[in-house]
Amino acid sequence: MPNDPEKRHAEPTTFEDLPLHPTIRAGVRELGYTEPTPIQSRTIPDAVLGRDLIGTAQTGTGKTAAFLLPILERLLDHPNGRILALVLTPTRELALQANEFLDKLGRHTRLHGAAVYGGVGMGEQERALRGGAEIVVATPGRLLDHMSRGYVNFTNLEILVLDEADRMLDMGFLPDVRRILSRLPRRRQTMLFSATMPPEVVRLARDFLTEPKTVQVDPTAAAAVGVSHLALPVPTHLKTDLLVELLADQTMTSVLVFTRTKHRADRVARQLSLRGVGATVIHGDRSQAQRVKALEGFRTGHNRVLVATDIAARGIDVEGVSHVVNYDVPSEPDVYIHRVGRTARAQRLGDAFSLVGREEEDDLHRIEQRLGVEIRRAQVPGFDYKKPAADRVDSSAGQFRGGGGGGRRGERRGPPRERGRGRPPPRGRSGGGRPSAEPRRERRASW
Numbered sequence: 324m325p326n327d328p329e330k331r332h333a334e335p336t337t338f339e340d341l342p343l344h345p346t347i348r349a350g351v352r353e354l355g356y357t358e359p360t361p362i363q364s365r366t367i368p369d370a371v372l373g374r375d376l377i378g379t380a381q382t383g384t385g386k387t388a389a390f391l392l393p394i395l396e397r398l399l400d401h402p403n404g405r406i407l408a409l410v411l412t413p414t415r416e417l418a419l420q421a422n423e424f425l426d427k428l429g430r431h432t433r434l435h436g437a438a439v440y441g442g443v444g445m446g447e448q449e450r451a452l453r454g455g456a457e458i459v460v461a462t463p464g465r466l467l468d469h470m471s472r473g474y475v476n477f478t479n480l481e482i483l484v485l486d487e488a489d490r491m492l493d494m495g496f497l498p499d500v501r502r503i504l505s506r507l508p509r510r511r512q513t514m515l516f517s518a519t520m521p522p523e524v525v526r527l528a529r530d531f532l533t534e535p536k537t538v539q540v541d542p543t544a545a546a547a548v549g550v551s552h553l554a555l556p557v558p559t560h561l562k563t564d565l566l567v568e569l570l571a572d573q574t575m576t577s578v579l580v581f582t583r584t585k586h587r588a589d590r591v592a593r594q595l596s597l598r599g600v601g602a603t604v605i606h607g608d609r610s611q612a613q614r615v616k617a618l619e620g621f622r623t624g625h626n627r628v629l630v631a632t633d634i635a636a637r638g639i640d641v642e643g644v645s646h647v648v649n650y651d652v653p654s655e656p657d658v659y660i661h662r663v664g665r666t667a668r669a670q671r672l673g674d675a676f677s678l679v680g681r682e683e684e685d686d687l688h689r690i691e692q693r694l695g696v697e698i699r700r701a702q703v704p705g706f707d708y709k710k711p712a713a714d715r716v717d718s719s720a721g722q723f724r725g726g727g728g729g730g731r732r733g734e735r736r737g738p739p740r741e742r743g744r745g746r747p748p749p750r751g752r753s754g755g756g757r758p759s760a761e762p763r764r765e766r767r768a769s770w
């Protein structure tokens with residue numbers, strides 16, 4: 324708690340300072356949260372009073388609880404089976420996760436939530452919409468399907484949340500969102516959360532919010548806190564080899580690998596599996612069942628690598644992602660920020676590696692400018708950066724299978740070594756063989 328009473332007054336720093344009912348605080352406590360995140364302390368006091376709100380915050384900042392907690396607080400005394408709050412969210416994963424989170428936070432209340440999203444049957448969702456759920460978390464398309472059937476009654480709606488508005492825009496959902504909004508009661512509280520504020524989202528806010536309080540959690544700061552960024556320059560054709568090499572480090576326990584396209588995601592996952600690295604993949608072309616399975620495999624640690632495209636990974640809430648690897652450097656700095664926000668979630672430490680092909684250097688520079696930091700370049704000791712261009716992936720599968728490592732045996736290697744920055748060489752893992760189980764924190768300090 325800060326010593327400065329002014330600051331304390333301005334920004335509550337414990338959950339006790341926040342105007343939340345003890346039953347809701349109990350849910351928070353059971354999740355193990357001790358302190359509100361900045362977006363939570365800055366939005367909740369106004370949100371519980373019913374004020375409209377714009378929160379500029381990315382995933383990983385705790386923004387979901389920043390709107391769920393005020394919803395629970397405001398509706399606490401109205402468990403009446405009517406729809407009182409609606410959260411619109413761009414992806415089914417986000418809808419499911421927000422609803423799960425709601426269940427946990429609201430465990431000691433009598434309020435009910437329902438997730439409404441495409442790719443599954445309508446029946447159960449219809450039942451929840453007809454009566455039973457006070458809080459509905461929905462993707463726009465599926466919600467419109469239900470609405471067109473005539474049984475969704477929003478007459479009692481008091482609170483609307485637009486979550487990840489910029490992503491809804493990216494995914495082409497804004498017309499659907501506007502259509503839904505035009506059918507909601509005008510007197511209501513509206514909260515809009517977005518990592519960035521492109522003009523269309525600003526317009527949406529202007530059209531549908533009234534004198535909103537604006538709270539901005541600096542995404543740059545959020546991305547910088549707790550994440551160590553490292554760039555690994557590598558010829559493009561050797562990216563997979565380098566990734567396999569990195570993954571030989573068993574302290575990379577839970578790794579999200581981002582690729583630019585679905586096709587590349589599939590290919591990288593396949594190549595990793597061929598080399599004995601348990602990898603699964605998630606992208607927009609996969610069925611709901613496949614996505615759930617992939618996420619489950621990753622969550623439970625059955626597959627320690629999840630290869631994903633940006634849209635699919637958006638909002639995936641996996642506790643303890645240890646590393647994010649940018650197989651492709653994103654051309655948009657904001658995308659980089661979203662990606663690395665997957666690790667170091669809510670102040671945990673995490674690492675972000677970017678495999679940087681020569682043609683991606685400009686993109687990396689733009690990211691550095693946006694972050695206001697120079698991302699360290701490093702080389703992985705022992706990795707052969709001069710290998711020929713032939714795609715050895717499939718032909719060499721047998722050679723690597725079961726090893727989990729790749730590259731030439733006996734040359735390994737230690738963590739990436741910085742290039743030309745005058746730093747001491749890393750305390751590498753000794754000799755060849757697999758990396759030791761040396762504590763991760765310690766080893767990272769040497770990178």
Ligand code: AMP
Nearest residue numbers: 356358359360382383384385386387669
């Ligand atoms: P979000 O930005 O909503 O995706 O949340 C990011 C992660 O932070 C989720 O895993 C939450 O469970 C977690 N989280 C949210 N609020 C807190 C908090 N006050 N303290 C610690 N973790 C939190």
